[in-house]
Amino acid sequence: MSCFFNFKDKLRLTRGPEVWRKSNGLSSERRDKSSRSAPIGESPRTKSSTSSANSTRTVSEIYNERARNLTVFSFSKLRHATDNFSRALKIGEGGFGSIYRGTITCSDGNGEGQVEVAVKVLKRDSSQGHKQWVAEIQFLGVLEHPNLVKLIGYCGEDTERGMERLLVYELMPNKSLEDHLFNRAYPTLSWQARLEILLGAARGLAYLHEGLEVQVIHRDFKSSNVLLDENFKPKLSDFGLAREGPAPDRTHVTTKVVGTHGYAAPDYVETGHLTTKSDVWSFGVVLYEALAGRPSLNQKLPKSEQKILEWVKQFPASSKKFSTIIDPRLENQFSVGAAREVARLADRCLARRAKSRPKMSEVVEKLQEIIQASSEVTEAEPSPPSPERKDNTIDPEKDSNTGPGKSESWKRRMAQLEKLAEHVEGDRARKFMTRQRANVQLKEHVSV
Ligand SMILES: Nc1ncnc2c1ncn2[C@@H]1O[C@H](COP(=O)(O)OP(=O)(O)OP(=O)(O)O)[C@@H](O)[C@H]1O
Ligand SMILES: [Mg+2]
Secondary structure: OOOOOOOOOOOEEEHHHHHHHHHOOOOEEEEOOOOOOOOEEOOOOOOOOOOOOOOOOOOOHHHHHOOOEEEEEEEEHHHOOOOOOOOEEEEOOOOOEEEEEEEEEEEOOOEEEEEEEEEEOOOOOOOOHHHHHHHHHHHHHHHOOEOOOEEEEEEEEEOOOOEEEEEEEOOOOOOOOHHHHHHOOOOOOHHHHHHHHHHHHHHHHHHHHOOOOEEEEOOOHHHHHHEEEOOOOOEEOOOOOEEEOOOOOOEEEEEOEEEOOOOOOOOHHOOEEHHHHHHHHHHHHHHHOOOOOOOOOOOOHHHHHHHHHHHHOOOOOHHHHHHHHOOOHHHOOOOOHHHHHHHHHHHOOOOHHHHOOOOOOHHHHHHHHHHHHHHHHHOOOOOOOOOOHHHHHHHHHOOOOOOOOOOOHHHHHHHHHHHOOOOOHHHHHHHHHHHHHHHHHHHHOOOO
C-alpha cells in the first residue's frame, strides 16, 4: 500500500548531499563512524513543532555522538550485489522505490564471507525520497532493538543517470506480516504465530516511544512494515517518515500529515498534532488486520466491508456475532476468548481521544497476558467445553493430524509448500520446508 505524502516537514541538511558526497568520496565502502560523515541533518523536528528549546538532545545530535557503524557502499558494489538490479531478485516495491535481494562479500580477520542483504533503491531525483533516505539513516543509525530491522549501510552517489540513493538492510527472509496475512500464496499464519508477531511488533514500538532518551514516533506503522526473519520474529522497518516526539513539557508535535491511508489516526489527520498515540492507533488497525486476515482497506469487497474499522464495528468483541470477523483461514483453530481480548485491546488503541489510548508498554503487557492465557488453555487439554466454544467448535478430524490420518487441510498446505519450495534451491529449499512444516504443525496443534 502506498503512502500519502504531504511533506512540509523540513529535514534540512547542514551540508547538502553534493558537499557531503564530495567530502566523503564514495568510491569504496567503508565505515562512516570515524569520519562522522553520514548525512547529518537537522533534527527531524519541524520548525512549527511545539517542542521546547530546552528539550533533550535531538536524534541527529545523538547520531553524531554514537551512530552505529554503517557501511558506505559504492553504487557499483550494490549493482554487482544485486546482479545489476535484476528483476529476478526484486523482492518488493513500495511508494519510495524497489527492494532487491543481494549478496555482499565481506571480509574480516577470519577471511571472506557472503552476507545476504536487502537493497532498497529510492526513486531518483525525488525530494521525498531524499528526505526519507536521510531520516532512515539517522534513525536506524541510532536505534537498536531486537524488534527493529538493522540498517547495514547506505549509498548516495551521483551517476550519469542522476543521484542514486540506496539503503542496505539485513535480509528478512520471510518478507512482511502483510504478505503472510493477505497473500494466499503463503500458508496460513497460525493464531499463535500471529500473537507472537504482534507482541514483537508492540515491543518494537514500545522501545521507540518509551525506551530512549528521545521519543520516536514511527508515523507509518502498518503490516507491510513489520518484517519477518527466518524464525518469523518481527522487526519494524521504514523509518523514513519517523519523527521525534514532543519535548517532555509539550503535548504534541505539529507537523504536516504523512503516513498511509487506512492506518493514520483521525486526530492526527485532522489537526496535524502528532503524538506517540498516533502509532498506537495504527497498531490497533494492525490488530484487527491480524484477527480478520483482511487489509485495512480493500476496494474489492462490498462497500460496507471495504474499510476494516467500519466493518468490524458491526461485530463488537462482546457480541454473539463476534466470530464473523475472524479470519476463516484460521479454521477455528484459535481461542475465541483470546480473540475477544485482542479485539478489546484493539478498541482501546482505536479510542477517538488520543489520550484514552494505552501506552505501547501497556499493550505489550496485555498481549503477554493473552498469549499466556491461550497457552494455559492449550496445555490444560483435554478441557471441558466452555461457553466460548459454542462459536468455536473443534472439529475432531482437524485435530487428528499427527498420525497417518493427517487432515486434508494439512495435506493441502504441505502440497502448497512443496510448490513454493520449487522456487528455492538445494539446502535453502530443505531449510525452507523444515521451517514451514514446523509452522504448519504448530498451527495444526493450536487448540482452544
Ligand atoms: N529488509 C527486507 N528484507 C526482505 N524483504 C523486505 C525488506 N524490506 C522490505 N522488504 C519487502 O519489500 C516490500 C516493500 O517494502 P517497502 O518498504 O518498499 O514498501 P511498503 O512498506 O509496502 O510501502 P511504503 O512504501 O508505503 O512504505 C515489503 O513489504 C517486504 O515484503
Ligand atoms: Mg515498508
